[in-house]
Amino acid sequence: MSPQPPILAFRDLCVAYGASRVVDHVSFSLRRGEVAAIVGQSGSGKSQSVLAALKLLPPGAVAAGSVMFDGVNLLALSERRLNAIRGRRIAMIFQEPMSSLDPLFSVGSQIVAILRFQAGLSARAANLRAEELLALVGIEEPKLRLRAYPHQLSGGQRQRVAIAMAIACDPEVLIADEPTTALDVTVAARILDLLAELQQRLGLAMIFISHDLGLVRRFASSVHVMAAGSIVESGPAREVFARPRHRVTQELLSAAPVLRLGPQGAAPEILHAEDIKVVYRLRGGWLAKAREIKAVDGVSLSLGRGRTLGIVGESGSGKSTLARALLKLVPASGTIRFEGRDLGALDAAGVRSLRRSMQMVFQDPYGALSPRMRVADIVTEGLRVHEPNLTSRERDERAAAALEEVRLDPNARRLLPRAFSGGQRQRIAIARAIILRPRLLVLDEPTSALDRTVQYEILRLLQDLQAAHGLAFVLISHDLAAVRAMADEIAVMKDGRIVEQGPARAILEHPRHHYTQSLITAALRYRGG
Structure with missing residues (x-):
């Protein structure tokens, strides 16, 4: 019996921003019913690879190679033909729900819009289905929450809404980019159980992007480890975790927290x-x-x-x-x-x-x-308010020093946030806070x-x-x-x-x-x- 052809196949995918290549000849396949995990440190190219597949990269990015979906190269499709696939046959759960939810509309109206536009449901059927979806992803009082705006929900609740939107049209392929990042462990465990149930019931193929190797160990059937834009190790999940060959995989598996030594004596309140x-x-x-x-x-x-x-x-x-x-x-x-x-x-x-x-x-x-x-202006926002007498050169020097403290290249201060991964952006946010020495x-x-x-x-x-x-x-x-x-x-x-x-x-x-x-x-x- 011949092996089942892949539903999604990446072939020599490259992504570049000018002279900087962030994805370098990435190739792997996804079969129906398979859960493939992409793991690696922040900035390794995980998210850039899947965003390129759906042509969701920011302006200035150039993608080359091919991403074949059901025999069609997604990179060669027009926007109109790709829109017939995105959200309906291939759906994505983004890493940060606030970037995918419109703050001006209730979460219910946003789910209903997807169901009416993509699935062709009537207004009444779409509202009933939206309520079912919120209940399915574990949101209490779903009818009431349909009227809530994104800012009225917690980070975890917003992430659950994003998951509900992604599964609304029963896609064939689901790309989950850090789907439990904003969730506490109890809700995250329920969401993973839900995704596993959907995957098994619908024969859903899934690409699961995560930095949490414990989660990947539990959830994925195959693993692709990325570093510096390339896949450095691939294989069945059990084999990769039992016998990691590449240094990057070994480092990801051996990472351990720095334990707190505990307080030394009393401290003033x-x-x-x-x-x-x-x-x-x-x-x-x-x-x-x-x-x-x-x-x-x-x-x-x-x-x-x-x-x-x-x-x-x-x-x-x-x-x-x-x-x-x-x-x-x-x-x-x-x-x-x-x-x-x-x-x-x-x-x-x-x-x-x-x-x-x-x-x-x-x-x-x-x-x-x-x-x-620019990052330099973001990091020095507080200095402009609280130390207005500093010169522009002094502010720039302080910005460079703050970025070094959070382990970022100080030359990055001249770039815009879109050039950075989610983890790098978080370090920029920390630099902005600590520059004032609170x-x-x-x-x-x-x-x-x-x-x-x-x-x-x-x-x-x-x-x-x-x-x-x-x-x-x-x-x-x-x-x-x-x-x-x-x-x-x-x-x-x-x-x-x-x-x-x-x-x-x-x-x-x-x-x-x-x-x-x-x-x-x-x-x-x-x-x-």
Whole structure:
């Protein structure tokens, strides 16, 4: 019996930006029902390869070679013919949901538009199907969430909406570019189960891009390891993980977190929060009543100078909203004191003067970085506000030094964000925060877009900065390995409340609350533990 022909075949695919080649003669095949994983460090060319296949590269990129889909070269198709395939026969889950969701329209209207345009459903059928899709990807109260706008959802909820949009038309090939990046481990495990169920039920072929090798080990049937734009090792997943041949594969498998040594003595309090509440009021419609959502419900916490507080919990538990409330970025009630000063008693000018001392690294580097600004201008934005007397040369020197601190080439400051991978953009966001030498840094999933090896480089960098400058961190993460490496204390959030809080080692090794226990169990299951 002759082998089944591939449904998708990459042949000598190259992608170049001017003289810089970011994908170099990549070749591999995908058969029906197969899950092929592409792994590698940030910037290795993983995402660029699949974006080239669908002709979604930014202006200035040139693709060569061929990508054959069901006998047709996608790179040679007109935009009209390709539009008949994209979204319907080949769908993609993008790495950053905020870059694929329109902030001006409700998530329901965006799903309905796909179903009406691509699948030809009536308005009523499309609305019913959109509700089913949100329920399918684990969003509670799907009928209510259909009316929500992207900014009203957590990062994990937005990612689930993006997955619902991708599977709406039952595609033959699904390209998943870091589909669980923004999700906590419990939701991520459910999403992977969902994707596996869809793949088996529909005979779906899938390309799975990830830096999380534990996830790939559990999910993929074949693996292609990329480095510097080329595939350096390929094979069945079991063989690649059991007997890795290439140095890059071995490094990805052996990457391990830098464990926290723990606090040395007492530290003066730098941040104190008491009874913090954030309430969102949703308008009702003619079929639904107006209601309130308590995003943060009576949270109290304390943080010492030079210490790290890790905040963990499922997507939608209130972690990111709490972080913004601590920095006075969203309206909140309760008391917040920074270095003894009551932020509630300060006017807008008083709060603005403290901004350089209280910086934040946001979860989504795509949404946080202006696509029209050079990296140097992005990194020095804060300097223009807080140190206006600096010359342009002094600002440029500070930008170069900040980029070096986050392990980026200082010459990159002359480029636009589109020239960088998701992980590199996250490091640019960190450079923008640390250039002001703040005393408090709130990190909202700072390594979520990074592969494991780069994650641990960033964690080591943050530890070094903390030791050198006495920085205090509030670390929000669904990655318990990152929290274990960084945190002195941990607060576990559920439904807007802290359900368990204490020393990091005690929480992780001897959790008391059943919810904390479920998070740790899910983390082990998610990565094949």
